[in-house]
Amino acid sequence: VKAINFLVVGVGGQGALLASNVLAEVGVRAGFDVKKAEVHGMSQRGGSVNSHVRWGEQVNSPLIGGGEVDVLFSLEKLETLRYLNMLRKGGLALIGEFSIPPLTVSSGEQRYPDDEQIERALRQVTEDFLCVPTLSLATQAGAARAHNVVLLGALSARIEAAAPETWMQVIEVTVPEKYLALNRLAFEMGRTYALRDNEIKYSAS
């Protein structure tokens, strides 16, 4: 089994911690040793948040060193760039198309990077990235809040070490029962989106 290092990033309140909880538990059920590290408290109040999740035969450090992230799982576009240097060359970046302008941007002092700038920066590190319209897919599924589950669905299409049922089983015990159908749909939509992207890539090559 090959170890996989995931870095989950986003903005406080976006559901990054729920996504990393699911990711960690999926790893456990897939038979890995798993460690997960995050910070609570002051940084949660609308600040930039990150969570390290590691799957492996035996995992030592709960934190991933810079340049050792295999999968950057980003719930917010700007945050992708903030943590981009953590990704290993050629690693996978999954980016939710969700922008939350920081205060300095909303008041007009600073500029939010545009899509072209984001793509240019990404291409320096990896060609393997996928932007997922998380917000619109989640809204179609029934609630914008489920955008994190859409991105988990997309991730599941790229991780062979865990079966799709395993992901859904973990989501079932993580989200409240009344939102289960919604989250199942959100997961499927994200997964389908990424699978279609895979097909396009394979047929092109």
Place this chain on the structure above:
Amino acid sequence: VKTLLSGNEAIARGAYESGVRLASAYPGTPSTEILENMVQYKDIVSEWAPNEKVALDTAVGGAYAGARSMAVMKHVGLNVAADTFFYAAMTGAEAGLLIVCADDPAMHSSQNEQDNRRYCKFARVPCLEPSDSQEAKDMVGVGLEISERFDTPVMLRTTTRIGHSHTLVELGERQAGEVEGPYEYRLDQAKYVMVPGNARRRHPIIEERVSRLAEFAESFAYNKVELNDPRLGIVTDGVAYQYAREVFPEASFLRLGMTYPLPPKLVQEFADKVVRLIVIEELDPFIEEEIRLIGIQVEGKSIFPLVGELDPGVVRAAAVRAGLLDAEQAVAPLEVQDLPPLPMRPPLLCPGCPHRGLFTVTNKLKLVVNGDIGCYALGFLPPLSALHTCGCMGASIGVAHGVSKVGVRQKHVAVLGDSTFFHSGMPALLNTAYNRSDTVTVILDNRTTAMTGHQENPATGKTLDGEETVRVDFEQLARAMGIENTYRVDPYDLKQTENALRAALAVDGPAVVIAERACALLPEARAKWTALEVDPERCNGCGLCFRIGCPAVLRSNESDPKTGRLRVKIDPLLCTGCNICAQVCARGAILGREEILRRQEARS
């Protein structure tokens, strides 16, 4: 079956399994979740105390009475509880007494990065350090056994990356039997009355105890030697062990599960077997200095940083610089060229935060604000920049009293939250009354301990387990202390708040302003959220409303034809309808809560 648990969840589980009867704590990152998880175990009496000293005195009482007890706090909490820590080290107890202390390297949520292993040496208390959640759980029981065997309090020292990291844990069952009550109080005045005569007899006993503990540490199961390549020997502890193992998979290790006192023979034997001996530890050179005191040459902080937390990347980079690793072997963060400037995203006062109302008024009145520890400390950030000092829990009132006594030209106030006031603000408020200063104290009563994630406190009327209890009336409390001038305001009402502050500042003698408004994130407040709207006809894009620093107030894409400035819009998902921006707007362009509700009603 193994379960993924955070270090904090594991410690709570460990307390349950090892028969702890009583646990008391004051919330503080990164330790808060320990008691939040403890409360699920009904065999344990779990409480929030007003501060860490009370929590530790409570645990001491439980242990004196014969029940396994623990106190939990963040690193700076032990400064508050230090007096108790030292006498408890002198007296010992009748049953296990464990102090869980969570250090915060890198200061993710703290004002300093003090290394509490120093306290252990200072007070002659053994220090245990887990390297993952399994050990965090198991060391609760191990610590209690050491406490009972050596008649000493024991510190279980964690760090942010132990408490907040999840790793796999094998769960056990609760140990029952002799540790369960009821307890017979054993009287022993010579041991428990620390007057000078008794204390003089106790001091040699605790020094001798340290020697016996050092002897015990020689064969302590958690002090582990792993002999591999003899060219490099690494002494390490806590989470640093995990980083070191990852960066140096071939090296030999002495992993210390007990970092005070050190086992001199074990360290000497290990040192003799390796060519180069180094220490990898976070924060202070504590192990390094102890090894030098044994008389062994060692390197540590000459290679690895003293400041901030370690991670595999930091350890690797330092090792390359010191020639311990080849540069080619080391993965490093990528250098991404052509990155646009990234707007920062510091933590903020949330939309609808009642503290924003108070700070909008203190800014208008140009007040100097002696602040305190809590969410309101975020008021120091631009654009509010409203808070001018913040040192430690409860400091605001004492500092403001000092400012007041020497006399300054500017008007100034002390600002602190409800829970912080109970923690250590009360004696300081009494001081403003007793020593008659003109200090104005503003208590931000948001009916919760917000910063650490909504814990109950004596202002909420509920205990840790959700039971109804007394609810303190701040006004009556201030009056009982001899402060006649008290004002109650709603910080969402800027005019009312301003009038009260002006009146409080004008009176001769101390005054208290109680700003009452529930944290906007509490369920009862959430139920009332109503998003405000901007009337584009009236907004000319002046930007006055940005001075309150609310994340829900945004620039729109539409500009005002006269001024050419972009008009304002309000994010309907973030806005709670607190009305502060609407009161600040000089043109009445932001439709207030009443107006919005009226329109909604008319529509339906």
